Amino acid sequence: MKARVAVHRDFKISDIDERLYSAFIEHMGRAIYGGIYEPGHPQADAQGFRKDVLKFVQDLKIPAIRYPGGNFVSAYRWEDGIGPKDQRPVRLDLAWRSKETNQVGVNEFADWASLAGIEMMLAVNLGSRGLEEARNFLEYVNFPSGTSWSDLRRSHGKDDPYKVKMWCLGNEMDGPWQIGHKVATDYGRLANETAKAFKAFDRDIEAIVCGSSNDGMATYPEWEREVLEECYENVDYISLHKYFGNKSKDTLNYFGKIEETGRYIQTIAGTIDYVKSKKRAKNDVHICFDEWNVWYHIRDEDSHRWRTWDWPEAPALLEETYNFEDALFVAGLLNEFIRRSDRVRIACIAQLVNVIAPIRAEKNGPAWRQTIYHPYRFASIYGRGEALNVAVDAPMYNCHVADDVSYLDVAAVYDRKESVLTLFVVNRHLTDKAELDVSLTGFAKPALFEHHAMEGYGLNETNGPDRPDHVAPKQGAGVGIEDGKLKGSIAPLSYHVFRLK
Numbered sequence: 001m002k003a004r005v006a007v008h009r010d011f012k013i014s015d016i017d018e019r020l021y022s023a024f025i026e027h028m029g030r031a032i033y034g035g036i037y038e039p040g041h042p043q044a045d046a047q048g049f050r051k052d053v054l055k056f057v058q059d060l061k062i063p064a065i066r067y068p069g070g071n072f073v074s075a076y077r078w079e080d081g082i083g084p085k086d087q088r089p090v091r092l093d094l095a096w097r098s099k100e101t102n103q104v105g106v107n108e109f110a111d112w113a114s115l116a117g118i119e120m121m122l123a124v125n126l127g128s129r130g131l132e133e134a135r136n137f138l139e140y141v142n143f144p145s146g147t148s149w150s151d152l153r154r155s156h157g158k159d160d161p162y163k164v165k166m167w168c169l170g171n172e173m174d175g176p177w178q179i180g181h182k183v184a185t186d187y188g189r190l191a192n193e194t195a196k197a198f199k200a201f202d203r204d205i206e207a208i209v210c211g212s213s214n215d216g217m218a219t220y221p222e223w224e225r226e227v228l229e230e231c232y233e234n235v236d237y238i239s240l241h242k243y244f245g246n247k248s249k250d251t252l253n254y255f256g257k258i259e260e261t262g263r264y265i266q267t268i269a270g271t272i273d274y275v276k277s278k279k280r281a282k283n284d285v286h287i288c289f290d291e292w293n294v295w296y297h298i299r300d301e302d303s304h305r306w307r308t309w310d311w312p313e314a315p316a317l318l319e320e321t322y323n324f325e326d327a328l329f330v331a332g333l334l335n336e337f338i339r340r341s342d343r344v345r346i347a348c349i350a351q352l353v354n355v356i357a358p359i360r361a362e363k364n365g366p367a368w369r370q371t372i373y374h375p376y377r378f379a380s381i382y383g384r385g386e387a388l389n390v391a392v393d394a395p396m397y398n399c400h401v402a403d404d405v406s407y408l409d410v411a412a413v414y415d416r417k418e419s420v421l422t423l424f425v426v427n428r429h430l431t432d433k434a435e436l437d438v439s440l441t442g443f444a445k446p447a448l449f450e451h452h453a454m455e456g457y458g459l460n461e462t463n464g465p466d467r468p469d470h471v472a473p474k475q476g477a478g479v480g481i482e483d484g485k486l487k488g489s490i491a492p493l494s495y496h497v498f499r500l501k
């Protein structure tokens with residue numbers, strides 16, 4: 001197929017907020033215990049953090065991480081995770097029917113985040129608890145000294161406050177499964193009062209209010225309107241969540257879900273604009289897509305298991321093994337976030353280690369990278385700068401979830417400081433090569449200096465502990481600069497990162 005693409009250096013969508021490449025990790029399954037933390041493992045440091053996992057995390061250059069949940073947070077007592085470890089209570093985690101030992105709490109997690117070079121984004125429990133416990137947590141975490149909560153932190157050996165800026169006001173409060181689930185107006189009022197209290201403490205706090213759990217919820221998108229009408233002036237972001245899958249084994253329809261996600265983002269952007277106008281508000285609210293990933297390979301099996309098991313401690317849960325098709329999907333979804341970066345400022349891959357994650361850590365064994373790790377890493381390291389508008393003239397298809405889906409998916413990011421243009425390209429065509437013809441306007445004599453490619457794999461091919469780098473990027477070929485244009489052909493079902501200077 002022929003694919004004509006036009007990029008202009010000055011046709012900018014937005015300055016990308018680097019937090020677009022953030023992550024999420026929850027106290028569930030083996031994400032924390034057995035994931036980032038496994039005392040006794042040959043790779044564990046003095047605190048019990050796995051150095052092999054940490055290295056893979058550091059390579060991703062993740063800007064921020066949402067913690068400690070997820071559904072878990074809605075019945076969590078943050079005080080259980082502070083102070084001497086041998087005095088911490090074991091509790092029942094009602095979200096995942098497991099035992100929580102509290103051996104990792106906010107202070108240990110802060111140590112790990114600092115080793116990983118990641119800023120913390122903390123969620124408060126607005127399910128089983130409320131404003132009072134949330135404000136105490138904020139004071140414990142962020143106040144320097146001289147108050148009861150801040151001095152308690154100091155007595156735990158943490159003299160300096162963490163200065164956490166991003167605070168999530170609960171989790172998926174629209175979901176009937178959520179502990180302390182609420183109707184929109186009740187939640188909106190509670191979120192408003194909590195955000196007010198947080199901003200009374202520090203007006204630079206960024207408050208993230210819960211949007212719908214996904215765009216299939218019966219209350220979507222009324223939930224967003226009702227919630228924002230209660231709290232618009234006091235919040236900075238509204239969250240979106242969406243998980244994806246290809247149960248019907250229809251690859252093109254799977255890729256069409258990226259288009260569907262664009263509509264989801266657009267709908268919420270419209271709802272934000274509507275409420276802003278209705279309230280005659282001055283402030284802007286942006287989108288924080290704080291849970292996204294592929295989750296379907298063992299979802300049904302898992303959901304049956306955890307609902308019936310007998311409160312295990314750190315059980316294997318949601319340990320999805322991703323294939324090459326999922327890597328192509330994740331590459332495309334990240335492209336969509338780049339194209340929508342004027343409204344989506346923060347996005348978090350859910351999750352980071354073991355639980356629906358790009359990194360896996362075997363018990364007493366090695367850590368390894370899944371197929372999806374690679375497009376996530378490329379977007380994170382090269383997707384910073386200005387998102388540029390890209391015009392694509394390529395064949396399109398219709399599928400169950402969307403019409404007019406382009407077979408060629410392109411996002412462009414320009415790093416003005418380094419004068420580097422990065423193109424992220426997915427050829428979604430099942431059988432046809434794409435003959436690229438990319439005009440580059442406003443770039444003086446561009447030269448292609450890097451080309452990474454993921455291609456030639458079967459859609460179901462995966463990595464694993466025994467073949468950790470089976471599906472991985474290689475140096476690309478067959479594309480180059482001709483008469484100032486980027487030209488050449490790329491294989492069907494392939495992903496490419498082109499870097500030009």
Ligand code: AHR
Binds near residue numbers: 213351
């Ligand atoms: O990431 C797994 C779960 O998915 C989270 O706990 C919840 O917020 C979402 O439903």
